[in-house]
Amino acid sequence: MVYYEMMEKHTIRELVEAAGREYRDHAVLRYLVDGEITDLTFGEFARQSRSITAWVAEKSAEAGHPVRVAMMGPNSPLYVKLFMGVMCGGGVSMPMDPQMKEANICACLNKAEADIYIYDAAVTVDTDRIAREVPTLREVVKMETIEDIITAYADRTDALEVSAADCAAIIFTSGTTGEEKGVMLSNGNFIDNIFSTIQVKGNVKLNILPLHHVFCITGDVLLCFANMATLCMNGNATKLVENLRLFQPNLVTMVPMVAQGLYNRLLQLAKAQGKEPAALKAQIFGPRIEKIVAGGAHLPGELVEKYQALGIVLCQGYGMSEFSPAISSPDMNRKDKAHTAGKVVFRCKTRVVDGELQVKSPSVMMGYVNAPELTAQAITEDGWLRTGDIGYEDEEGFL
Numbered sequence: 001m002v003y004y005e006m007m008e009k010h011t012i013r014e015l016v017e018a019a020g021r022e023y024r025d026h027a028v029l030r031y032l033v034d035g036e037i038t039d040l041t042f043g044e045f046a047r048q049s050r051s052i053t054a055w056v057a058e059k060s061a062e063a064g065h066p067v068r069v070a071m072m073g074p075n076s077p078l079y080v081k082l083f084m085g086v087m088c089g090g091g092v093s094m095p096m097d098p099q100m101k102e103a104n105i106c107a108c109l110n111k112a113e114a115d116i117y118i119y120d121a122a123v124t125v126d127t128d129r130i131a132r133e134v135p136t137l138r139e140v141v142k143m144e145t146i147e148d149i150i151t152a153y154a155d156r157t158d159a160l161e162v163s164a165a166d167c168a169a170i171i172f173t174s175g176t177t178g179e180e181k182g183v184m185l186s187n188g189n190f191i192d193n194i195f196s197t198i199q200v201k202g203n204v205k206l207n208i209l210p211l212h213h214v215f216c217i218t219g220d221v222l223l224c225f226a227n228m229a230t231l232c233m234n235g236n237a238t239k240l241v242e243n244l245r246l247f248q249p250n251l252v253t254m255v256p257m258v259a260q261g262l263y264n265r266l267l268q269l270a271k272a273q274g275k276e277p278a279a280l281k282a283q284i285f286g287p288r289i290e291k292i293v294a295g296g297a298h299l300p301g302e303l304v305e306k307y308q309a310l311g312i313v314l315c316q317g318y319g320m321s322e323f324s325p326a327i328s329s330p331d332m333n334r335k336d337k338a339h340t341a342g343k344v345v346f347r348c349k350t351r352v353v354d355g356e357l358q359v360k361s362p363s364v365m366m367g368y369v370n371a372p373e374l375t376a377q378a379i380t381e382d383g384w385l386r387t388g389d390i391g392y393e394d395e396e397g398f399l
Contacts (some may be wrong), residue, residue: 020046035316052085054156090160164188182369
């Protein structure tokens with residue numbers, strides 16, 4: 001069984017390898033190939049990750065340090081393999097918003113001193129400009145080459161030593177200032193956060209959130225390896241309803257705006273057919289939907305009530321990229337606390353200083369990449385993360 005014991009060394013590689021052994025024949029990714037549903041098992045995912053691990057070891061030896069790999073493109077099975085494989089290999093994954101302008105791309109790559117930039121063919125970028133304006137880049141390659149790497153390095157066993165303290169990912173966020181900041185999250189940050197709540201095993205989830213958001217990284221991807229969940233890849237955002245019906249998830253994470261949009265679509269369908277919305281929910285959400293976890297923005301209480309009338313639990317937590325990200329998580333057994341931002345996660349301490357909520361736990365980021373002054377503004381000398389939000393923890397542990 002995959003578990004977390006607050007050990008000094010605990011890494012993404014250990015998580016993936018343990019899941020590969022424990023859940024070997026269970027599907028971790030589910031997606032369409034030429035119109036047919038295809039599964040990738042935990043065992044096969046772990047095997048392919050070892051190939052990327054060997055590639056990372058080789059590239060790190062060439063660079064003289066754990067290689068920093070920027071990646072950009074729409075969510076796909078190959079993107080997930082790359083993102084996880086680089087972290088398993090002891091490198092640093094840097095997922096980036098594919099809608100970024102080239103000037104911003106260059107600024108982020110320079111700030112993080114990226115070694116390799118990998119982009120999907122669906123992303124239109126001037127790679128010559130990026131290579132020219134980012135002197136640390138050693139390679140600029142297309143995403144599709146990762147399949148060749150997986151094949152070419154299949155029998156290699158090279159691997160860097162990895163510890164919980166090592167940086168696993170750099171996530172760029174503009175926050176409220178508009179300035180792009182690279183949030184450095186360690187292996188230990190991620191491991192602490194995914195095991196900071198009680199989770200149900202065996203969920204089937206549909207991926208909607210973009211992989212360059214930490215809510216997606218932790219909530220969709222990493223939790224699969226902890227809890228034997230299957231992540232179905234949505235692909236084209238315009239086919240969301242079609243894919244909800246096709247993949248039949250019981251759990252979806254999304255932003256409140258998408259939840260509102262789906263509900264509006266259900267109302268339109270009900271009006272057209274002259275039926276009650278609850279009777280038609282399977283035509284929008286699929287037949288197995290049980291729970292939707294919202295994040296990234298305020299979730300209106302009236303929308304929660306509307307979903308309750310459908311027999312669907314719509315709930316929210318609270319978090320920040322700098323916290324890996326979950327600070328609080330919804331408690332399904334406490335409907336009387338539905339108005340709160342959820343229950344504070346395990347190992348997280350809270351305090352209020354001059355009205356501001358501050359938090360402290362092993363999930364707090366390493367800092368902002370190459371920005372010590374910004375890091376000092378965000379984290380106090382005694383290790384508390386300044387959230388910039390007004391709030392407090394009540395006597396029962398709810399925010």
